[in-house]
Amino acid sequence: MKLTPVKTDQEILENSMLEDDPNSNTIITCRNSISISGTNGRNSPLDASGASTNCTTTGSPNGTSCHNGSDVLEKRPRWGPQHKGAQELAKLYSSGKRTQEIICVYICITLMVIDLFLILKHFRIERISKVLVAAMFGILTADFGSGLVHWGADTWGSVELPIVGKNFLRPFREHHIDPTSITRHDFIETNGDNFMVALPLLGKLAWNFFTRTNAEIQQEYALSAYLFLCSIFIAMTNQANMST
Numbered sequence: 001m002k003l004t005p006v007k008t009d010q011e012i013l014e015n016s017m018l019e020d021d022p023n024s025n026t027i028i029t030c031r032n033s034i035s036i037s038g039t040n041g042r043n044s045p046l047d048a049s050g051a052s053t054n055c056t057t058t059g060s061p062n063g064t065s066c067h068n069g070s071d072v073l074e075k076r077p078r079w080g081p082q083h084k085g086a087q088e089l090a091k092l093y094s095s096g097k098r099t100q101e102i103i104c105v106y107i108c109i110t111l112m113v114i115d116l117f118l119i120l121k122h123f124r125i126e127r128i129s130k131v132l133v134a135a136m137f138g139i140l141t142a143d144f145g146s147g148l149v150h151w152g153a154d155t156w157g158s159v160e161l162p163i164v165g166k167n168f169l170r171p172f173r174e175h176h177i178d179p180t181s182i183t184r185h186d187f188i189e190t191n192g193d194n195f196m197v198a199l200p201l202l203g204k205l206a207w208n209f210f211t212r213t214n215a216e217i218q219q220e221y222a223l224s225a226y227l228f229l230c231s232i233f234i235a236m237t238n239q240a241n242m243s244t
Contacts, residue, residue, distance in 0.1 A: 086178035092159065092166045093189070100167070101192025108195035108235060111202035115228050118209040122217050127225075134226035142233035149197075168193060182238065190238050198235040201227050 123131075153172040159165040171193070174181055182190060205227050209217060217224070 083177050086174055086181065089159065089170055089174040089177065090181065092170050094166070097167050098188070100196075101188050104192055104196040104199060105188055108199055108202060111199070111206055112232065112235075115202055115205050115209070115231075118206070119225060119228055122209075122214070122221060122224075124218070124221075127221055130222040131225045134222055135229045138226050138229035139233055141230050142237060145234065146194075146237045182241070187239075191235065194237050195235050198231040201231040201234075205231070 150172065153169050154176065157165060157169050159170050159173055161169065205224060208220070208224065212220075
């Protein structure tokens with residue numbers, strides 16, 4: 001006795017990974033097809049109604065035929081730069097957003113240079129162990145913080161939210177529909193928001209160096225090193241992700 005398969009050939013194809021697309025960037029969908037060739041031509045034969053009765057699929061990895069005569073499997077992007085949703089999100093990147101990113105990047109780099117100079121100025125060789133510990137905790141803090149922000153931006157809110165949506169949630173949503181979009185962004189667009197997040201820490205650090213005595217600076221040097229290194233790691237998170 002012949003058992004009825006749990007899934008049809010079409011369903012198996014629609015849920016299979018293509019051999020020429022190991023990252024599963026393509027989804028196989030079914031479309032209605034009508035042949036326009038003659039009934040005895042080399043293409044699919046036509047029945048009396050003009051519908052194809054035994055057409056060969058053009059998008060399946062193994063050339064499976066459609067048996068119902070009206071459906072043809074074809075490849076369509078599951079995600080990536082050709083995805084309509086990704087294209088719509090990319091269009092929301094405005095000139096105002098670009099200006100904000102440029103300002104943040106230049107101010108942040110200026111503060112980085114100032115704080116680095118002050119960190120090195122007050123450095124003492126006997127504090128090297130504390131600096132290494134501060135670097136480790138700075139990496140952990142930045143990694144945890146970026147993960148938490150990424151989760152929140154992916155989970156909550158909408159691109160329709162005023163100010164926040166199009167300016168700050170949009171890049172996260174675009175990244176998930178088009179994961180390679182970040183590789184096509186320049187330095188400003190890639191890092192602008194992260195540099196903005198690092199600004200308060202770098203600004204507070206510079207303020208501490210300029211307003212406190214040398215004794216106070218030496219007493220809190222480990223904390224200053226932690227804040228500085230954490231800020232650097234936060235600022236360069238997206239750049240590091242793009243490089244990997």
